[in-house]
Amino acid sequence: MKKINIVKKNYDVNKIINKRNMVKNKYFYIYYDKNDLKTHRFAICVSTKIGNAVRRNKLKRQIKDIIDKSNLIFKYPVDYVIIVKKEINELNYEQIRANLIELISKLLD
Numbered sequence: 816m817k818k819i820n821i822v823k824k825n826y827d828v829n830k831i832i833n834k835r836n837m838v839k840n841k842y843f844y845i846y847y848d849k850n851d852l853k854t855h856r857f858a859i860c861v862s863t864k865i866g867n868a869v870r871r872n873k874l875k876r877q878i879k880d881i882i883d884k885s886n887l888i889f890k891y892p893v894d895y896v897i898i899v900k901k902e903i904n905e906l907n908y909e910q911i912r913a914n915l916i917e918l919i920s921k922l923l924d
Contacts, residue, residue: 822857841900841902844897847922851892856895857882887919887920
């Protein structure tokens with residue numbers, strides 16, 4: 816994922832979450848809001864309840880990889896905040912991929 820596609824500021828993340836536009840499943844919450852830029856951006860939040868720093872960073876890398884390698888077409892400039900829930904520890908990479916792509920596809924339709 817390119818650095819231009821990452822929401823970096825905490826106040827931007829809080830603004831997106833406070834809008835309360837979201838979709839969810841058992842493993843993820845995805846909050847979204849339109850932005851004034853020309854591209855889509857993502858923020859990935861993983862709680863300390865998930866595991867230690869190694870586990871959390873691995874999940875972030877996997878989610879970024881899933882977004883990059885998926886053939887999803889983002890038509891509009893939208894900011895997304897992906898919040899990972901504790902139940903993610905039950906899944907392997909392929910199951911995480913299937914759940915995340917299904918949820919993002921709901922947003923894009």
